[in-house]
Structures are given as C-alpha cells and as structure tokens.
Amino acid sequence: MNKIRLIISREYLTRVKKKSFIVMTILGPILFAALFIAPAWIASMEDTEIKTIAVIDSSSVFINKIQDTDYIKFKYLENTTLDDVRKGFSESEYYAVLQILPSITYEPTAVHLFSKKQPGFAVKSYISSSMEKELRNQKLRAAGINDDVLSSIKSDVSIRTIQWTEDGTEKEGSTEIAMAVGYAGGFLIYFFIFMFGAQIMRGVIEEKTSRIIEIIVSSVRPFQLMMGKIIGVALVGLTQFLLWIVLTFAIITGVKTVLFPQLGTQNAQEVVAQDMFSQNMPDSQQVVQQQNMQEFESIFNSLKTINYGVLIGSFIFFFLGGYLLYGSLFAAIGSAVDNEADTQQFMFPITIPLILGIFVMMNAIQTPDSPVAFWFSIIPFTSPIVMMVRIPFGVPYWELALSMGLLVLTFIGTTWLAGKIYRTGILMYGKKINYKELWKWIRYKY
C-alpha cells in the first residue's frame, strides 16, 4: 500500500509540476470564460452604432410602417430615385438603401437592400420580419379583420413542466435545464476519459521506452505500478477540473464587475436573451421582458428542485467508474506498443464505444426513456456518458443501481485483463503486436 502511495504521489507531482499542466490550467478557464462572456460582450458592442437606412418605397405600402429600433433608424425618402441616392451614397449618412418595388404585394423578391458592405444578419432579418408582419396585417385588414382583433391575435405559449414524484409532491422542472445539465455531465465524462486516458497511455509508453520499467517492476508488482499510475493521473485530472471551475467562476465574476457594472445582478445570458428578443420589438418590449422574467423564474425554481444529492453523487461515480474502466485499457495499450504511433489499431475498439456513447447521448437528450437510451445507459462501456444525460430527467433507482453495479464489475474485469496484458507488454520490445498476441498474453500463467 505504501508503495502504491509513493507511485501515486510521483505520478501526481511530476504531472502537476509540468509547464503544460500549468499553462492548460490557466488557459482553460480563460477559454471557458470567453465562451460565456464573449456573446454578452459582442451583444453589448454590436448595437452601439446607429444605422440609418434610406427607404425608397415605390409601392407606398410601407411608408412609416417599419419602426425604428434603438440602433436601426429608417428614413423614408419621397420623390427620390435610386440613382439619386446612389450618386452621393458614399458621402451620405446612410448605412443602406432599401428599395421596395410596387409588385411587393404579390412578388416576394421585389425588395432590394443596397449597401457598401454585406449588411448584417440582424438588420436583414429585422427588415424582412417587419415587412412580413406589415403585409400580413394589411392582408388581414383587407379580409375584414379589424385592428382590435389583430392586436389580440398574437399569443405566446410557455409550458411549465411539473413532475409528480412518488411521494405525491409536485416538482417544477425545466426540460431545458435537465438537458443542459445532462449534456454537460455526459460530455465532461467523455472528455475526461479521453484526455486523461491518453495521459496514462503516454506515461506507460514513456516508462517502456526509457527502459526504467524493469527497475520499477523489480521493486513493485506491475499491477501496483499500473494502478498507481491510473489513480495518480485521475487525481491530476480532478485537480485540473477543480482549478478550472474555481478560476472560471473567478474570471467570469471579475470580468462582469469590470466590464458590465451596469448589469448588476443580471447575468450574461439574460443580456443575450434580451438581445435576441429585441428583434421582435414591434410588439411591446415589455411583454417580452415579462415573459423573459417568468421563464427565468421557472428556471430558478427548477434549478432548486433538481436532486443534487443524486446528481452529484452519480456524476462522481460515473465519472470515476468510466475513467477506471477505460484507464486500465489505455494502460494496456501503452504497454503493448513501443511508440505512440503504433497505438492506432488498438485505440479503435476503445474509441468506438465512447463515440457511440456520445451519439446515443444526443438521442437520449430528446427521448431519455427510449429503449436505446435505456440499454446504452445500462451497458457499462457507454453507461457513464448516457446515464448522465438521463439522470436529470429522473431515472428509477433500480436502473441506476443496475448500471452502477455492472460498471463496477466491468471495471474490475477490464482492470484484471489489462493487468495481464500490461505485465507482459511492458517487458516486450521490438515486436509488432496484434490481437492474437494480446490474447496469448492474457492466457499467460505467472
């Protein structure tokens, strides 16, 4: 036991002290934070420029009908031809010229937007949605529907989902939140297995090619060395994740207070949401915001109702279980080859179930209780990824227990099998290894 501890601490310390670890630890959160902050930042930057668009409406349908927004202003030019505007366009204040032909009422392509640069998507979609709405309203009016009916016709639907739990209480849940949490959990596990599994493999190859392996295994059993390495790398991974989470939060909070002091308690996502909704502005902005608030309220409610005990507990379990299952296989691959280039053929059977797991995960997000999702969340090679997606939606305890039990049995099995390959492989040099050879190693008596 003492030796395993020594090995773990060496594996841990040498990796944590590496420059690449430190760089990754610092760079990771900056990237993550950028991912969160960038949309809000861009949203706040984008609209500060006021764009004036000249409208030449020869159909006369849209005069003063397209409403200004905070950043897009419309100027309706009368008795002006397109050529007139074109002459002085580069010196003019206009961002673009909107030309509407008389045939607009029956021909959708009778609108042109002229500008120096390709106009932004927001501008284009705002104009087209405003025009569509205006045309529709006019047609409805022509059909005899009055303005009162028109203003009452717009309706919004926002479904609140409530779960009846077995003890009879009601829980408000959010499908979106469940999806996000599940997706994040499953993807983290996938990412962790690959990234740190590869580190185990490289560590084994390093020991083999530097030939120190024979010295180590004359002091400790190969199995101890393998387990020490797997556990040591796991601790490196956990350390990195922990630092990432802490640093990401620190950076986001820091940047938020520096860059968006006016936001106060609002979070970046709300800014984005607002910005998206602001395109529908002709309807009253207030209604949208109110709706928005309701939605957030419901999200917060459902965030409160998620069973964090089960969620976090099973995340840690599947996280480590999946890692241990694959970690020993990565170690076995490392032991069987002389250099990293030769790992390809053995990586294949490891990669397949993991990628399959990701595909099924995408599917399980839509239909968490489908037979596919069920079976893949029970089968140990994909269960860590797929089960994580199902848990936020609620999974019967017996399924969870079955999946966990099978995972434990399988990782004991793969570790035992990998250990057999490992102890032969680490002392085998200069031989091209195939699956037949690996099978022989497994059957070796020691």
Place this chain on the structure above:
Amino acid sequence: MELLRAQDVDKRFVNHLALDKVNISVPENSIYGLLGPNGAGKTTLIRIINRITAPDSGGIFLNGRPLQPDDVYNIGYLPEERGLYKKMKVGEQALYLAQLKGLSRHDALKRLKYWFEKFEMQAWWDKKVEELSKGMQQKVQFITTIIHEPKLLIFDEPFSGFDPINANMLKQEILEMKAKGATIIFSTHNMGSVEELCDHITLINKSKNILEGQIDEIRNRYKSNIYEISFHGEIEKLEKTLNAHYELVEKLKVNGKNAVRIKLLHQTNENELLSLIIPTVEILSFNEVMPGMNDIFIKVVNENKNK
C-alpha cells in the same frame, strides 16, 4: 553457506523454452558469473530471481526458504537495458527509487548524500536526467541499485556502456561490496572480467546450464596439459629432442625470447619434459598454460552444439 538457489527452474514462452530445468547455487559472499551466448536465457533467469516474472515450475530459494515478495528489499538489480525517467530531476528520482526499495525518506536522503559526495556528483542533484551524459546516467543508476545496501546484487551486463575509467570504478565498487559481505551475481560476455572477479560461474546455453562450479576448479578441469617454455637457444634443436610423448603445439615469442607450447601426451610428466630439454636450451621460464574462460566458453558451447 548458500545464499541463493534456483531449483529446476522452467520457463516457457509461447514459442520457445527459455529455461529448462536450470539449477544454480550461489554461495554467500561470492561473486557469481552468469555466462552464456545471447538468447540463452540469462536475463529470464535474472528476472525470475527479481520476481519480475515467475517460473512455470521450480523455485528460487533465498537462505533456504522460498523467495518472498519482501525479499526484493534485499536485492539490488541493474538491468542490461538501463533507463531513468528523462524529465525527472536526478535527486528526486534517486529518492523515489530508493523509497520504492523500502528506505524511509530520511534514510534515503542521508545515503544518497554519501554516494553523491563519493562520486562527486552533488551538482547534478537538481538537473534533469536528460541533461546528463550517458556515463553520468549510468552512475546515477548504479547508486540507485545499491542504495538500500542489499545482501544480493544482480548486475546484467554491468560493464556495457561504461568507459574504461568508469568500468574500473565499477569493478572496485563490486569488490568493495563483496568485502562488506554482499553477494553479487552478474551476467556478462566479458570473459576478462569473469576471470578477474568471479569465484563461481555457471554457463547457460540454449536454456540449460551446462557448466557450473568454482572458477579455478573449472579451469583445472579444462586444462589440456600444455606447458609454455621460454628459453635462450634454437627452437629446431629443442624440437629434435621431443619424442612421441610430446606434441609441439605452438612456436611463439614472449618478450622477444623464443618460446614454445608443448602438450604432454601420455605416460610422461613435467619433470621428464624438463630433463629432456635442459641439455639443449637454456630455460628462462616454465609454466602450465591454464585455459582462459574464453576458450572454455567457446569449447563448451561448441561441444554442446555438436551433441
């Protein structure tokens, strides 16, 4: 007293038999040479003694009882293919390997300090292994092999890769460790070092050990009654005096003097030879020619091949 015994050790790999009923007996406080051509099974036997692999049948006994997992603390092993973690610092690494051999951190530090001073390599402590030359790495590795002061030391081809100065230093250390009571097993192709260092040898060929014993006894066993005589005078004269009991094997010059090698065939002895040739030449020296380990090695291996 016998320290280590391998008894009927068998080891089979998939396509060949690496060891076939190998028996060796290593006396305590001796230097024991493990000889044999490439691929004979020496490294496999060494790995079995180090508990890196297990024999299919047979056993290894240390001090008369079967080898235990904890016995690795009493064994120091320098493998043929040497290596260290390249990116790790020398001192850290030596400390780690010493602790794996059961030393406490405190003891390991103290002893490492002693050895680093002795070999004048304190300045290397904080260097990465990859910054050292190959010879320097070998020294570090040697220290980590003996740091726990094991009773049994096993060196696989210890002299390969060392320059003559370091090889000589290694030789001195081996002799010193023997003087302190350690038992040393080493495998080598270098017959010169065998004659110089070993008390006992075993010769492994094609998975079997075909020759084992004390080195003097073996050389006696393989001597072929050849004597070397150097003298003043003419070789032809001497040659004429030899009768059917003798065979002139070789004419040569030793330190500028004429010399011959004569084989005693049968029903004769050294004195008769001397009395025969004394009247013809002035004898300067008369020695029995002992077979070198090199000759014995080649002879035994070839004989074995012809069987």
